[in-house]
Amino acid sequence: MEEQSPPHLRLKLRILFGEAMLGPGKADLLALIRDTGSISQAARQMQMSYKRAWMLVEELNAMFRVPLVESLRGGAHGGGARLTETGAEVLALYRSFEARSAQAPEIAALQALAGDISGGK
Template sequence: MNQPPDEPRLRLRIVFGPGEMMGPGKAELLERIRATGSIAAAGREMGMSYKRAWMLVETLNAMFREPLVTSTRGGTGGGGASLTDTGESVLRLYRAVAAKAATAGTTELSALQAMLSDIPDGK
């Protein structure tokens, strides 16, 4: 039985320069850090290693004039991480750009979807 294809969606990556980009993965990591208060927990939720999550945070912090994430070491009181005001702004602006791009491209995305071939048996 043929099922209708998923609605098209846009995954926007903004490339600022060599090695400097902001995309849906980094935005999701920031959102999860905000929600969990932890880089490690955010990474785990996304299925990535602690090292990978930390590397992405370091990359983000180095990309912008001010850090996006601050952290404190663990220990008896426990560590933690949070978004800075700059981190909140970067995340908000990235999500706004992505939403505007998706809205602006609705007609074209629908036209592209209409041109897709049917996939027999959903394979």
């Protein structure tokens, strides 16, 4: 019988703040708001409704002492949204923690112990 290589493991880091959570989806939303300057564009790129994205932004803003995202009023150049300084810091800290966790020796040890799960086991 041919020995199979273990599956590639992925880490999905979720940090709980009581009932609220910061995880990969909210981090991606923050990054897209930073990159696009728009909650609606970030929502479109994530294939979610604007309403859902706005609800997630409200959750994120409520999780911290200061908001992570601020809306910009419309006008001649239109509105938009941007990360606050705290929002940029939270995103950077989350991404750093995520990257370091993925490189932890325990992940490699789990990978070595993992069986073949491609058959739906």
